[in-house]
Amino acid sequence: MSPVDLAAMLGWLVLLSLFALAGGLFLLGVDRKLAAHMQARIGPPLRQPFIDVAKLLQKENVVPVNAISAVFHLAPVIALSSSIVILFYLPVGSLLPVLGMYGDLVLVMYLLTVPALAMVAGGFASGSPYATVGAQREMVTMIAYEFPLAIVVIGIAWRLGAAGFSSPFALGTMAANPIWTIVGPLGIAGLLLLLLVLVVVTPAELSRIPFDTQEAETELAGGLLVEYSGRNLAMFYLAQGVKTLVLAAVIVAIFFPWNLSGFLAMPPWLALPADILFFLVKAILVLFFSVTLVRVGMARFRISQVVSIYWMYLTVIGLAGLLLLMADAALPALLGVGV
Amino acid sequence: MSDESKKAPYIVPIGPNHPALKEPVMFTFEMEGEMVRDVDFAPGQAHRGIEWMGMRRNPVQIVHLTDRICGICGVSHTFAFARAVEQIAGIEVPERADYIRTIIAEFERIQSHLLWAGVAAHELGFDSLLHLTWRVREQSMDVIENLTGNRVNYGIVQVGGVRRDIVPEQHQVIEDCLTTYEGLLGKLLNLFLDDKTITMRCRDCGVLSKKEALELCTVGPTARASGVNVDLRQDYPYAAYGDLDVKAILPDQHLGETHGDVYDRIVVRLLEVGQSCGIIRQCLSEMPPGPVTAEEKLAKLLAVCKKATGEAIGRVEAPRGECFHYVRMDGKEAPHTWKVKASSYSNLMSWIPMLRGEQIADIPIIVASIDPCLSCTDRVAVIRRGEKSILTKEDLHRLSVGKTRRLQR
Numbered sequence: 103m104s105p106v107d108l109a110a111m112l113g114w115l116v117l118l119s120l121f122a123l124a125g126g127l128f129l130l131g132v133d134r135k136l137a138a139h140m141q142a143r144i145g146p147p148l149r150q151p152f153i154d155v156a157k158l159l160q161k162e163n164v165v166p167v168n169a170i171s172a173v174f175h176l177a178p179v180i181a182l183s184s185s186i187v188i189l190f191y192l193p194v195g196s197l198l199p200v201l202g203m204y205g206d207l208v209l210v211m212y213l214l215t216v217p218a219l220a221m222v223a224g225g226f227a228s229g230s231p232y233a234t235v236g237a238q239r240e241m242v243t244m245i246a247y248e249f250p251l252a253i254v255v256i257g258i259a260w261r262l263g264a265a266g267f268s269s270p271f272a273l274g275t276m277a278a279n280p281i282w283t284i285v286g287p288l289g290i291a292g293l294l295l296l297l298l299v300l301v302v303v304t305p306a307e308l309s310r311i312p313f314d315t316q317e318a319e320t321e322l323a324g325g326l327l328v329e330y331s332g333r334n335l336a337m338f339y340l341a342q343g344v345k346t347l348v349l350a351a352v353i354v355a356i357f358f359p360w361n362l363s364g365f366l367a368m369p370p371w372l373a374l375p376a377d378i379l380f381f382l383v384k385a386i387l388v389l390f391f392s393v394t395l396v397r398v399g400m401a402r403f404r405i406s407q408v409v410s411i412y413w414m415y416l417t418v419i420g421l422a423g424l425l426l427l428m429a430d431a432a433l434p435a436l437l438g439v440g441v
Numbered sequence: 442m443s444d445e446s447k448k449a450p451y452i453v454p455i456g457p458n459h460p461a462l463k464e465p466v467m468f469t470f471e472m473e474g475e476m477v478r479d480v481d482f483a484p485g486q487a488h489r490g491i492e493w494m495g496m497r498r499n500p501v502q503i504v505h506l507t508d509r510i511c512g513i514c515g516v517s518h519t520f521a522f523a524r525a526v527e528q529i530a531g532i533e534v535p536e537r538a539d540y541i542r543t544i545i546a547e548f549e550r551i552q553s554h555l556l557w558a559g560v561a562a563h564e565l566g567f568d569s570l571l572h573l574t575w576r577v578r579e580q581s582m583d584v585i586e587n588l589t590g591n592r593v594n595y596g597i598v599q600v601g602g603v604r605r606d607i608v609p610e611q612h613q614v615i616e617d618c619l620t621t622y623e624g625l626l627g628k629l630l631n632l633f634l635d636d637k638t639i640t641m642r643c644r645d646c647g648v649l650s651k652k653e654a655l656e657l658c659t660v661g662p663t664a665r666a667s668g669v670n671v672d673l674r675q676d677y678p679y680a681a682y683g684d685l686d687v688k689a690i691l692p693d694q695h696l697g698e699t700h701g702d703v704y705d706r707i708v709v710r711l712l713e714v715g716q717s718c719g720i721i722r723q724c725l726s727e728m729p730p731g732p733v734t735a736e737e738k739l740a741k742l743l744a745v746c747k748k749a750t751g752e753a754i755g756r757v758e759a760p761r762g763e764c765f766h767y768v769r770m771d772g773k774e775a776p777h778t779w780k781v782k783a784s785s786y787s788n789l790m791s792w793i794p795m796l797r798g799e800q801i802a803d804i805p806i807i808v809a810s811i812d813p814c815l816s817c818t819d820r821v822a823v824i825r826r827g828e829k830s831i832l833t834k835e836d837l838h839r840l841s842v843g844k845t846r847r848l849q850r
Contacts, residue, residue: 231453321802323460400566
């Protein structure tokens with residue numbers, strides 16, 4: 103890679119990081135506003151998360167006496183940076199993944215666990231019983247939702263592979279070939295089930311109600327984050343925003359990869375901003391149904407209920423979706439034999 | 442997680458300040474994994490010395506202190522205190538005043554139960570329901586303001602009667618509010634009782650068996666949810682309740698069975714909102730004309746109270762259960778003794794059997810399920826040389842024997 107290419111790529115990465123931070127906070131603001139309206143409240147202004155972060159950055163950064171200082175400080179940095187890095191491997195609008203040639207959806211799956219692990223480390227390092235309980239719960243939640251998440255990823259990639267694409271796990275492949283267009287009716291039913299699984303995994307990834315047991319305000323007073331303040335808390339808050347954007351981008355990339363420029367002819371200078379705006383609209387829609395609507399309509403589960411929901415119900419739904427996809431791929435061949 | 446029982450228990454302190462607690466109380470939980478192995482609690486963080494203040498004032502002044510014992514059940518305390526003083530001084534309360542007191546008390550029950558329902562929803566992480574119930578609660582607050590002049594600390598009950606009449610124009614306001622609530626009740630019952638997540642979290646959680654409820658002398662909705670048929674309005678009618686047909690609300694009336702869990706406590710409280718609407722409507726139609734106070738002139742009332750000697754107990758079914766005031770007067774301006782037992786005092790001990798064996802996640806809703814009111818409950822805090830000390834059962838027994846001897850003298 104030539105130095106010019108490298109510089110261009112670094113430039114893109116910086117721009118994308120800024121987009122991730124701003125877009126994430128914007129999505130948090132949209133979520134709060136929509137939730138408020140559904141609860142018959144006015145709600146905070148859209149820029150409230152930006153104000154919150156600006157305020158937190160000015161506040162004192164308290165470290166508890168019995169905290170492990172190094173881990174305590176490192177955790178928010180890792181959480182924020184790893185969540186931004188995930189976005190480099192995901193398509194944003196018509197912009198293909200910047201680091202797409204270095205990693206695929208499997209890497210994204212692994213990276214998604216890093217912010218959560220950083221929070222667990224930070225929680226255990228806080229030296230507070232609330233944070234410890236929160237960290238334990240976060241680990242249990244992670245173990246619970248990883249399996250259904252893996253089923254979705256593998257199911258979709260397998261179907262792409264069965265359709266004859268060379269690198270089925272690459273997000274570029276998924277973006278170029280919307281999965282809905284290559285499957286039959288059985289496959290569409292299977293995809294809907296997998297979409298449902300991914301939508302239900304999202305609130306747990308983002309620790310939102312009903313799967314926010316690790317932070318549960320009324321039980322653990324903030325759980326994992328109870329001891330964090332000031333700059334560290336601001337970084338976790340930013341990471342939360344970026345993770346929100348990333349999760350939406352994952353769902354959009356796998357299930358709704360269409361771009362505006364694919365339907366409407368427009369000059370190139372307009373295409374990218376239009377596609378990014380369209381991407382944000384898709385992200386907001388996805389978040390509305392998977393996070394906002396769910397969190398205003400439900401009570402928090404117990405941690406034991408979270409585990410049984412993911413391991414029993416969602417795993418069964420995911421496997422059913424997987425079977426339907428397999429049947430869909432096998433059906434033409436079977437019919438061919440019959441004829 | 443099978444080897445969880447081998448883990449050493451660890452201590453989780455909750456309180457005195459914690460988002461799950463609306464008022465300060467100190468819990469010490471001995472945990473095993475996510476399970477509560479044992480629990481202890483220490484109230485006494487909100488002691489304000491109201492009885493001490495009262496014993497330096499006369500009964501006409503004290504009714505305004507009793508209003509402030511509790512922010513939610515203000516009228517119940519005043520009501521109970523006024524009934525005690527009226528018995529000692531032999532004051533006959535006019536019938537119309539009894540009806541007005543009943544109406545205010547029932548409105549208080551409506552707003553208290555709706556407030557509680559919102560808090561319960563919040564403890565479960567269901568904030569939409571919190572916002573909904575608190576919004577509909579506003580109408581009862583508005584009616585209370587219309588009737589008494591205040592949203593909280595109503596200041597309407599006076600020894601010998603009430604300080605304001607309900608005029609015919611206000612009937613329509615009350616009627617509108619009752620119609621709204623009766624229309625809403627079905628929706629609220631549906632939202633709380635048919636919601637899958639609420640059922641998952643509240644069914645068979647924080648169970649208090651009927652036997653335990655009786656042994657711990659629980660009162661009010663906490664006892665009724667465990668199937669104990671107690672309600673002062675039915676067992677020991679006061680004010681206008683003798684003329685009305687009040688039957689204690691038990692969970693099996695709605696569902697055909699009693700579990701004694703958090704869910705049943707929601708059932709009882711929500712159904713009581715509907716019952717209160719019925720009681721108010723009946724009071725409005727049957728309210729006799731006449732004066733609303735036995736003695737309008739406060740100076741004359743005070744003179745009557747000053748002469749009074751004797752002791753009496755005032756009992757009122759507050760929204761949270763029986764509210765109990767003991768007053769002893771000995772012909773002086775201030776009462777010789779005044780003892781308040783708020784309903785939460787009887788209910789707090791039921792936390793221990795409810796919480797044992799439950800999960801951390803259920804602590805907030807179980808703690809909230811008895812609708813604890815700690816500022817009403819905290820009547821004493823023992824501090825010696827700047828240090829808090831705890832009195833054992835033997836100490837308390839010795840002290841109460843001594844006190845009884847002194848009172849008998």
